[in-house]
Amino acid sequence: MIRNKTEERKKRLSTKTLDQAFRKEVEEGLNCSPIESKALLDIVKEVYMPYLHDNQAIHPGQMVVMGINIDEPPGKPLEKCKFKPIVITKYDGESDDNIRLENGYIGVTALRRAQLKRITEEAKDQGVLLTAEDLAYKIFNCGYRTICRDLKHFRSKGITIPVRSQQKDIGRAITHRVKAVELYIQRKLPTQIAQEIRHSLNSIKNYINKFARVASLTREGHSVSEIAFIVQISPNLVRKYQGLYEKFNTPEYSERIEEIIAQFKPKKGGQENRRVKP
Template sequence: KLLRFANEAYDQGGLLIQEDLALLLTTSIRTIQRDMQEMRDQGIVVPTRGEIRDIGPTVSHKTQIIEMYLKGYEYTEIEQRTRHTGDSIKRYITGFSKVILLSDKGYTPLQIRELTNSSEKVIDEYLGLYATYKEIGADRIAQITSSSGKDFESKKGGRGDNL
């Protein structure tokens, strides 16, 4: 029911908060948080205000989507599980690739944040994912960094040294 209520609100252009869900389901906020964590562990994103707007201490939905991609999920699977469009997923992957390209060139997280206009939280999460999946997700990482580098070169007309 929790997922259904959240999805229905999202489909109608609204976002519920955990307190709303607790009231609708006549349960405690703690129960809602526990249930949402169980769904998150299964790769299911409940579209609440905190999840969609990256508010609070939870892992960013962008990071969850990138991790699914690095684990080998295809766009259609990610779209179904997270309720994000293919364009959004592509945008998150492009942002992730820029972060890792800049990191590999020796830029600090602060410099990367300024250059990419991403939050410190997202930069830290992306760098953590990169460290975790550098070996096991090497094929996917190579694929996205090579295509991002080419896109950048064609836009700038240079070698892509200055992201």
């Protein structure tokens, strides 16, 4: 038999790797088979390797945090959600310094809000939606209410911050949407509603649009899951809007409900009338 020195060399070199050393320890210490040791090695790499990259992977001012995978649905128990590590930029050098110095006595607040916006966008780009708790306790080490005030500030400016509650219709994000639609049914103007709940005018119009579509599709007999897919909102928000529709589908408000739904009846060609009337 002719020896293949190249293959022999490859085999010798492969036995000197950290992977092989780990597998050898596992096989001897836990009495695992080679297949089991390989599977265990793959799991360890998936979970821990993001923390073990060389120093070039994380730059000064950056940090690694764990967050909930963007594909996880609302309402799923936290312990059953899939988490993943991401790299965020907490301090961006001169850019952050300038924000703080140029904003005088509100420099600290202005800087935190700029960082919050940057960090949540970085997280979303990496497939994670952070929560207000993540931001308060893991990243900024500040009060939970401080982060809530920051998020409210952005909403009042019409700026969308991609946190989990906003993207997945959770908690206060749903409460505000339902409140906006309820006020509109009660004949408050969109501008008045925007001022009252501190959301942008475009956001208010969007909430009303989606409510009208939910009400119309509910009348047509579509299921909650079908409506959620068509309107592109969570099933939870669909149910909240349906509850609102049932609450106001009374002689006193039936005409108003009809007006709202009529605004979104498809025109010829399938286009919806998206104009929000007072």
